[in-house]
Amino acid sequence: MKKYILDLRVSAVEVLSDKHVLIKLTDSQPLPDMLPGQFVEVRVDHSPSTFLRRPISICFVDRSRNELWLLVAAIGDGTRQLARLQVGDVVNCVLPLGNSFSMPSAADKRLLLIGGGVGVAPLLFWGKELKEMGCEATFLLGARSAKDLLLLDEFGRYGRVCVTTEDGSMGEKGFVTNHSVLEGGNFDQIGTCGPKPMMVGVARYAHAHGIMCEVSLENQMACGLGACLCCVEKTDEGNVCVCKEGPVMNINQLLWQL
Numbered sequence: 391m392k393k394y395i396l397d398l399r400v401s402a403v404e405v406l407s408d409k410h411v412l413i414k415l416t417d418s419q420p421l422p423d424m425l426p427g428q429f430v431e432v433r434v435d436h437s438p439s440t441f442l443r444r445p446i447s448i449c450f451v452d453r454s455r456n457e458l459w460l461l462v463a464a465i466g467d468g469t470r471q472l473a474r475l476q477v478g479d480v481v482n483c484v485l486p487l488g489n490s491f492s493m494p495s496a497a498d499k500r501l502l503l504i505g506g507g508v509g510v511a512p513l514l515f516w517g518k519e520l521k522e523m524g525c526e527a528t529f530l531l532g533a534r535s536a537k538d539l540l541l542l543d544e545f546g547r548y549g550r551v552c553v554t555t556e557d558g559s560m561g562e563k564g565f566v567t568n569h570s571v572l573e574g575g576n577f578d579q580i581g582t583c584g585p586k587p588m589m590v591g592v593a594r595y596a597h598a599h600g601i602m603c604e605v606s607l608e609n610q611m612a613c614g615l616g617a618c619l620c621c622v623e624k625t626d627e628g629n630v631c632v633c634k635e636g637p638v639m640n641i642n643q644l645l646w647q648l
Contacts, residue, residue, distance in 0.1 A: 432445075
């Protein structure tokens with residue numbers, strides 16, 4: 391897909407938790423085509439310690455409002471600066487980057503979309519695209535506690551939502567890999583994004599049950615174009631740059647000792 395460098399305007403900022411912010415961006419022209427699983431490299435202005443762009447998953451694309459949604463976890467100098475953006479500010483973005491999740495071959499396929507923490511971000515856009523093709527997904531979302539669960543109402547618009555929290559404050563207590571929906575779910579396809587230990591656990595479940603599974607890797611990415619070699623991942627065909635060959639990869643490509 392063609393890549394663009396655009397100055398996008400902040401149309402809304404929604405504080406979701408003490409460290410999570412949903413930033414909505416728009417443009418005077420129609421936004422470029424984007425696919426679920428792709429990401430954006432965002433330039434961080436007014437942060438003297440931040441020299442590189444920050445990779446942010448495309449959370450949602452609202453064509454009716456010409457908006458791109460980015461879910462930001464304010465955990466470092468760069469992302470904390472992004473979290474301070476206000477309506478009317480301009481954000482320079484390179485987009486869309488990377489590949490996408492695989493769409494099912496037919497609307498009757500059963501998909502399970504598993505997200506942990508801020509890793510839920512790319513699953514919302516995917517869920518929207520799935521519903522538009524007539525395939526309603528099941529979302530399995532995990533967090534440390536209820537206050538860390540993000541965008542539940544939005545996910546509920548596109549499918550069934552199952553929840554786990556480590557402290558049991560909402561949904562089932564434990565990790566996503568322990569949720570009862572995995573017992574006899576008979577899913578045809580699984581997609582996941584979140585902390586690597588969680589994704590490894592999901593990959594092992596999928597491998598054991600013969601289910602096609604894709605993971606969205608969160609390796610450190612600086613350039614987004616495969617030039618800086620920061621995001622290399624070992625695969626069955628050698629080392630690849632996640633930003634260029636991913637971030638979405640089939641678990642059969644990865645050397646996770648399944």
